[in-house]
Amino acid sequence: MALRLVVEIGGDSLSAFEYVLDEGQVTLGRNAACRVQIPLESISDKHLSFVRDGDGWLVADRGSTNGTRHNGELLEPDRYRPLADGDELRIVDVVVRVDVTSTAPATSLERSGQLARRMIENLMAKGPSAPTQAYLEVISGRDMGQKRPLSGLGATRVEGPNGAGERAWRLSDPAIEAPVAVHAAGSGFVLQGGPATVNGLAVGPAGAPLGSGDRVALGNTVLLFFDPLADKLTAKAPRLRPGVGSRRPALSPDDPVRPPTAQIVRLDRQEVVRTAIGLPLQGELDHELAHTGPASEDVDMESGRDAWGMVELALLALAILLFLGAAGVFLLLFGYF
Numbered sequence: 001m002a003l004r005l006v007v008e009i010g011g012d013s014l015s016a017f018e019y020v021l022d023e024g025q026v027t028l029g030r031n032a033a034c035r036v037q038i039p040l041e042s043i044s045d046k047h048l049s050f051v052r053d054g055d056g057w058l059v060a061d062r063g064s065t066n067g068t069r070h071n072g073e074l075l076e077p078d079r080y081r082p083l084a085d086g087d088e089l090r091i092v093d094v095v096v097r098v099d100v101t102s103t104a105p106a107t108s109l110e111r112s113g114q115l116a117r118r119m120i121e122n123l124m125a126k127g128p129s130a131p132t133q134a135y136l137e138v139i140s141g142r143d144m145g146q147k148r149p150l151s152g153l154g155a156t157r158v159e160g161p162n163g164a165g166e167r168a169w170r171l172s173d174p175a176i177e178a179p180v181a182v183h184a185a186g187s188g189f190v191l192q193g194g195p196a197t198v199n200g201l202a203v204g205p206a207g208a209p210l211g212s213g214d215r216v217a218l219g220n221t222v223l224l225f226f227d228p229l230a231d232k233l234t235a236k237a238p239r240l241r242p243g244v245g246s247r248r249p250a251l252s253p254d255d256p257v258r259p260p261t262a263q264i265v266r267l268d269r270q271e272v273v274r275t276a277i278g279l280p281l282q283g284e285l286d287h288e289l290a291h292t293g294p295a296s297e298d299v300d301m302e303s304g305r306d307a308w309g310m311v312e313l314a315l316l317a318l319a320i321l322l323f324l325g326a327a328g329v330f331l332l333l334f335g336y337f
Helices: 109-126 294-306 310-333
Strands: 002-009 017-021 025-029 048-053 056-061 088-091 094-102 135-140 147-149 156-159 180-185 188-193 208-210 215-218 221-226
Touching: 002 109, 017 109, 056 094, 109 180
Parallel strands: none
Antiparallel strands: 002 017, 002 094, 025 048, 048 056, 088 094, 135 147, 135 221, 156 180, 180 188, 188 208, 215 221
8 A cells, every 4th residue: 555645734734735655665854855855944854754564654753853743742763653544743833644545646756846846835925925936047148138937837948039939938049059948847947958058068868957046058148047946945965063974974865764783672571562574663562772883883973073182182281281380480480499
């Protein structure tokens, strides 16, 4: 059975966003690499993990900043709970309703990206007036200053004066040899056709993704692509602490929540209750885990960062010697010796 998630933001059930997922593991978070991207500040970069367990599904909070409530009860970080039809997951003002027995077709990656963009557009429409539509603007050439908004539903065709497209954006530059098309791709846009270049690089047969601020050159014309939602939709690199980034590679959103090296701590001669695929369940019979292996590396990194090195110790010894010497001179001057 597939997992169906219905996301409501701010109690707006009329504009809910629906996902049907059939992968073995799915991540929900703010990062664009997550299968279910919710680009809101209240959502952590990697917030929730959903894992298939036999015929059912499990959920775990990934140690998020704002936490997650499962049917009103706060989830403990990195501990899995089984899901049932009708369950509710709440993250601040975001509510995720769960159906674990869905038979609907799976939501494509393309559709998931479109839903993330729609979330931001809907939220911005409720606040102060602000642009949400991406556009192209001619910044060099005969048609300098002209703009064309881009549609998230169909392709925008750009061609020269001899083009034959009925609804195309026709520019007056005769050096434009062939038309290009800019169309929505997930939460962003892609340019295809040409000959054309994006930031000086030729566009190949597969097209080129566009980032806000990119320059598109056609013939003797240069266009600027601008997307006002790019900052909210673009995947952001994790913030690394000083001295930690080079010690251990960053985890991707679909990495396992915990390595399989966790040891079970026995309390009252009982063990942690585990699922069919070996993941710890959170519940009345559950107990704490003492993590080893990669988990202990976190401790080593922290202690290594705070530990005193040889240079620091030498500087401290020098400071002590200087202080004692100054104190001796002071006492000699005042006749104490």
